[in-house]
Amino acid sequence: MMNWIYFVREALIGLWRARTSTLLTVLTIGVSVYLLGGFLLLSENLSHLGDEWTRQATVQIFLEDGTTEKTRQTIEADLAADPGVFSFRYRSHQEALETFSRVFDSLSDLPDSLGDNPFPASYEVALRGEDQGRSTLQSHLERWRQFEGVEGAQADIAWLDSLRNIARGVQTAGIGLGLLLAASALFTVINVISLAAHLRRDEIEIMQLVGATATWIAGPYWVEGAVQGLLGGATGLMFLKFSLWGVEWAQAQGPVFLSFSGTLSFLTPGATAGLLIVSTLMGFAGSVFAVRHFLRLSA
Amino acid sequence: MIQLTHATKAYRHDVAALSDISLSIEKGEFVYLTGSSGAGKTTLLRLLFRDQVPTEGQIWVDGQNLVRIPAWRIPFLRRRIGIVFQDFRLLERRTVFENITFVQRFLGTSIREQKEKALRVLKTVGLAHKMHAFPPELSGGEQQRVAIARAVINEPALLLADEPTGNLDSALSYEILDLFRDINNRGTTVLIATHDTDLLEHLPRRVLTLERGRLVDDRRPTPLPLML
Ligand SMILES: Nc1ncnc2c1ncn2[C@@H]1O[C@H](COP(=O)(O)OP(=O)(O)O)[C@@H](O)[C@H]1O
Numbered sequence A: 001m002m003n004w005i006y007f008v009r010e011a012l013i014g015l016w017r018a019r020t021s022t023l024l025t026v027l028t029i030g031v032s033v034y035l036l037g038g039f040l041l042l043s044e045n046l047s048h049l050g051d052e053w054t055r056q057a058t059v060q061i062f063l064e065d066g067t068t069e070k071t072r073q074t075i076e077a078d079l080a081a082d083p084g085v086f087s088f089r090y091r092s093h094q095e096a097l098e099t100f101s102r103v104f105d106s107l108s109d110l111p112d113s114l115g116d117n118p119f120p121a122s123y124e125v126a127l128r129g130e131d132q133g134r135s136t137l138q139s140h141l142e143r144w145r146q147f148e149g150v151e152g153a154q155a156d157i158a159w160l161d162s163l164r165n166i167a168r169g170v171q172t173a174g175i176g177l178g179l180l181l182a183a184s185a186l187f188t189v190i191n192v193i194s195l196a197a198h199l200r201r202d203e204i205e206i207m208q209l210v211g212a213t214a215t216w217i218a219g220p221y222w223v224e225g226a227v228q229g230l231l232g233g234a235t236g237l238m239f240l241k242f243s244l245w246g247v248e249w250a251q252a253q254g255p256v257f258l259s260f261s262g263t264l265s266f267l268t269p270g271a272t273a274g275l276l277i278v279s280t281l282m283g284f285a286g287s288v289f290a291v292r293h294f295l296r297l298s299a
Numbered sequence B: 001m002i003q004l005t006h007a008t009k010a011y012r013h014d015v016a017a018l019s020d021i022s023l024s025i026e027k028g029e030f031v032y033l034t035g036s037s038g039a040g041k042t043t044l045l046r047l048l049f050r051d052q053v054p055t056e057g058q059i060w061v062d063g064q065n066l067v068r069i070p071a072w073r074i075p076f077l078r079r080r081i082g083i084v085f086q087d088f089r090l091l092e093r094r095t096v097f098e099n100i101t102f103v104q105r106f107l108g109t110s111i112r113e114q115k116e117k118a119l120r121v122l123k124t125v126g127l128a129h130k131m132h133a134f135p136p137e138l139s140g141g142e143q144q145r146v147a148i149a150r151a152v153i154n155e156p157a158l159l160l161a162d163e164p165t166g167n168l169d170s171a172l173s174y175e176i177l178d179l180f181r182d183i184n185n186r187g188t189t190v191l192i193a194t195h196d197t198d199l200l201e202h203l204p205r206r207v208l209t210l211e212r213g214r215l216v217d218d219r220r221p222t223p224l225p226l227m228l
């Protein structure tokens, strides 16, 4: 206990004494945490966005030609009773054709040339938000496809899947880049701590001569590394938060980020704590490596 | 306490700083190690606190074989030995008090006890008023006395002193010698490297003489003839 107080005090003195290199190390670690955190943040928000859009996705239930009023009533009763369904709307044959003509003005002759109205009647179903994950959506679709008088059911979610893939890709790239940067930050810590120990080698030798153990000597350096890691992590996260505010502010001036109306979320408390712990451990590991030779006294 | 058998130390291949030294010092002895500059006194002391390993031969100190001692045991060996270095070896960025209590703070000695001990030993070397000074603010003689205070504060099993009076005037030298004698009387084995023959006369004890790395003399004082 006494020793840890001593280690921390010595470490803080050491860090302050070499404040320029301390600052540089902290910034190096900060940059890697910032970028790693930035990628995690981006992929987290992209996948939120995907969830959001999945929730807003509507489902089309296409009816067979010549469906009877009775069949339709059965379907409507079922939809009304389904707790997952927020609202639904019937779209007749005729209405579908009109929509097509309106949307694709230049092709408005097409249906005519095809003769019969090729557009089936359908239900447009909005699903309830909360439990609207990918799998519930699928199970709804499967169920509706079994209904009598139903030709097919589909939700246009293929592109949502690709959004998710992008999010996953961003995450993978981020973790890859993050690891690379972490390695360089680790390298910096090792060099800075080695240099610090080298500058104090006379002092270290004296301590060894009067009977200091390896731990007494290495302890302050271990704490120095961990503190640099912690400060670096905190700095990176702080700048990440500032950046997020910046994006939100820019967004408020006019949509820039995928014209997304919802708010952007910061890293989860778990991810934030995780990054801090990782950067602290990285600093610690770097200094353990840097001063490992104290653990083998020279002959 | 100390045993050397055929100990040889060569810093470089061809020249031996110490050759074929065999000697033994019992627990509680007070011994001088003398010889001209370059004779190998410092080298011998460095072998005894495992700062150097002999090129050949065996060395035993405080029951430990220093050729075989594992690295992790070395700090424990050194804490049983008080060392006064020829070049003092004080921590410049720490106060006199911190320097002499450095080991104790790790061993869980209370601050109160550390202060009491420090004050007592600093009084003996005449430096109680410099307790909170930093070594670079002290003269050579004062630094030497701090080094002595650090070496004796824990009443070690063995005291090794390399030219401990080299920077002191003779009056102070004798006082330091008396301090060593007191410590020796309380059971510490003392080995002092010196080329100052005045000391040997002031407090006659066993004298080992080195000459160009060889032990050429091992002499115990003859008891004074009874005056009639
Ligand atoms: N670290 C060293 N490297 C090479 N030679 C050394 C070293 N230390 C001492 N010597 C040589 O060993 C011999 C004995 O030196 P030393 O033990 O310091 O003698 P003393 O203490 O009696 O003056 C000298 O010739 C000296 O030059």
Ligand SMILES: [Mg+2]
Pocket: B041, B042, B043, B086, B162
């Ligand atoms: Mg010498």
